[in-house]
Amino acid sequence: GENVEQHPSTLSVQEGDSAVIKCTYSDSASNYFPWYKQELGKRPQLIIDIRSNVGEKKDQRIAVTLNKTAKHFSLHITETQPEDSAVYFCAASITGNTPLVFGKGTRLSVIA
């Protein structure tokens, strides 16, 4: 089955700096790669996703890149703000065939 590795497990950045979280996956058939944000005491919520026919996707300060050959994908947050502080999860699946398998999460702290 799919295995998703996520690094780093914790990340501290100064407000205004960029943050990068990286994930690798094992199943080359996986074609859907979402990122979820979980604020303290809240439920995980989707912030951005990418499918395997696209190499990069942006939404305001958030971007995700995908390298299918290397089987890794990354989340980039620019101009970080204190409200970006949360646990971020990457995940992978084969759309319509398998459930999402999550990475172990990255706790991002943005220091004002």
Added chain:
Amino acid sequence: DTAVSQTPKYLVTQMGNDKSIKCEQNLGHDTMYWYKQDSKKFLKIMFSYNNKELIINETVPNRFSPKSPDKAHLNLHINSLELGDSAVYFCASNQGWTGELFFGEGSRLTVL
């Protein structure tokens, strides 16, 4: 309107007891899940149901028994609770293992 709702939000109980968590979604999705999030924040899939049929049952002790009376409801019953069962249990849903996964608010179970 809450898309995925779980009850109760908090459960505190003694070892050896039996407890249930209920989940309902009003999104019209055909696939529902139970995820367990432990103290390290790992999100691990336990069960997946598609149209009331159990599709995935990860290596979960048989003390955990899910039940889906219809495709909008997925309940979790846990027998003979153990200390290691303490966690936050998230119900989630999407359409046919496709697209955004919508999570409930979580049910925090504490076994004393």
